[in-house]
Amino acid sequence: MKFNIIFVALIAFSTSFISCSNDDNNNVTQGTVGDVQLYFDNGVNGDALILGSTYTNSNNESLTVNRLNYIISNVVLVQADGTEYIYPKEESYFIISAEDNRLTIHLEDIPAGDYSTLKFGIGVDQQRYLQGETQQQSFWDLATQYNLTWTWSTGYRFINFEGSFTAPGLDGSKTFQVHQGSNSATDNYREVALTLPTTARVRQGDEPSIHLKTDANVLLDGQTKVKLADNLNEAQTGAAVMGGENLIHIADNSTAMFTIDHVHNGNGAHEEE
Incomplete structure (x- = not known):
């Protein structure tokens, strides 16, 4: 016994x-929660994005990039078993800007868990936009500071990509403007889902950092090629893509603009490089 x-x-x-x-x-x-950091490392075709530097794409156009700003929205974190945490919509609109090194998003009060997939939108969805200007005044004002709005009736610029370019057959350098946004003809808001190479371990007191690579080259030089030289204005002084079929191509290309490079786990966020 x-x-x-x-x-x-x-x-x-x-x-x-x-x-x-x-x-x-x-x-x-x-019931415990932690924070998550998203860090966006901007580049062009494998090189770091340095404003004022020149990059040549497969369209044989050389671009000197002076601006890359964009809107990230509607963040969702997904665990391996499919459990989703949808970040509160009213707080889920962010601006990334290469102009002033605004590269980091801090997500707060994420339920503790191991997250294997990151989802987010590029731009502002119609549901949010149709809430009206009063409901989003603070974000609208912030977006305006970063040249990510038109007038209220025409809405947000989801991506603002600008600079100058040269191309064979053109006389000297021309300006370019690529402004991705929705219009009366098309909804150019897009969403992406990215699998993390290692799980982001959210714990109380820890802040895993998800390091994303952004490749601005794919906007014009992605699955569908868009030549700036084909979009010159009548005066032949510059090219602008702000609507029409080419903007739809650029919006579709933008879904391949983001990849996950790595995940920092543990206490201590990624330091911007």
Whole structure:
């Protein structure tokens, strides 16, 4: 009888020890939350984006980039079992700007867990826009500061990509403007879903950093090629893509603009480089 009592006690202790060990390894406590950082590392065709520098694409056009600003929205984090955490919509609109090194998004109060997929939108969705100017005045004002709006009736610029370019057959350098946004003809808001190379371990007191690479080259030089030289104005002084079929191509190309480079786990966010 004494032996049985000791044996049962040992089993209970072992079970308790294993359970505690698993808790220590996973460190996920029901109801706890943590933060997540998204870091956007802007580049052009594998090179770091340095404003004022020149890059040549497969269209044989050389672009000197002076501006790259864009809107990230509607962030969703997904665990391996498919459980989704949708970041609160009213707080889920952000601006990334190469002009003033605004490259980081901080997401707060994310339920603790191991996240394997990141989803987000490029631009402002129609549901949000149709809420009206009053409901989004603070973000509208911020977007205006970063040249990411037209008038209220024409809405947001989702991506503002500008500079100058040269191309064979053209006389000297020309300006270019690529402004992706929705219009009365088309909804150019797009969404992407990216699988993380390693899970982002959200824990209380920790802030994993998801490092994304942004390739501005794919806007014009992606799956569908868009030549700036084919979009010159009548005066032949510059090219602008702000509507029509080419803007739809650019919006579709933009979904391939983002990739996940790596994930920093643990306490301590990624430092901007």
